[in-house]
Amino acid sequence: MSDLAKYISRELSRELSSRSKAFFELVMPPIDIYEEGSELAVVADMAGFDKQSIKTTLSGSVLTIAAKREAPEGIVFHWEQRPMKIHRVIPLPLPPDPEGEITAKYENGVLTVRIPVKGTRSVKVE
Numbered sequence: 001m002s003d004l005a006k007y008i009s010r011e012l013s014r015e016l017s018s019r020s021k022a023f024f025e026l027v028m029p030p031i032d033i034y035e036e037g038s039e040l041a042v043v044a045d046m047a048g049f050d051k052q053s054i055k056t057t058l059s060g061s062v063l064t065i066a067a068k069r070e071a072p073e074g075i076v077f078h079w080e081q082r083p084m085k086i087h088r089v090i091p092l093p094l095p096p097d098p099e100g101e102i103t104a105k106y107e108n109g110v111l112t113v114r115i116p117v118k119g120t121r122s123v124k125v126e
Contacts, residue, residue, distance in 0.1 A: 029065070029086055029111075033093065040094060040115045047109030048082060056104055056113055063090045063113065094118070 029044040042063055046054065049067045057064045068085040092115065096102075100116025 029088065031088065031090060033090070035094070035117070038097075038116055039100075040092060040096075040117050042090065042092075042113040042115065044088070044111045044113075045109065046086065046106070046111050049086070049109075051106045054106060054111060056111075058096060058102060058115065061092045061095050063092060063115070064088070065090065065111065065113075092117075 029046045032041075032043040034041050034043075042065075044065055046065075046067060049069050053069060054065070054067045056066075064087070066085075066087045071084065094117040097116040097118050102113065102115050104111065104113045106112075
């Protein structure tokens with residue numbers, strides 16, 4: 001392989017790695033939201049982040065999850081897709097109860113935020 005071909009291959013690989021990482025930082029972490037009783041559960045896969053680096057805020061009906069991690073020193077990455085930072089803004093499908101207690105738990109790389117919601121009630125269909 002010529003030097004030019006090696007250079008183009010190396011630069012293309014770097015560009016793809018950079019764009020791939022940017023894409024994953026945009027769409028990560030994967031989020032599930034479900035209603036359980038009188039709470040919304042927001043579940044985010046955040047493997048590789050330290051609990052201390054995770055910041056969550058609730059403003060109105062919008063939950064924000066942010067986290068950042070540092071690359072280990074002395075390691076040369078040849079391909080890197082896992083995000084080094086996360087910033088997800090999640091509109092909630094139901095309004096939170098302003099008087100309810102919000103809890104968050106980070107276990108085995110999964111963040112679960114439980115948000116009490118204003119009274120919902122079933123409607124009987126006849």
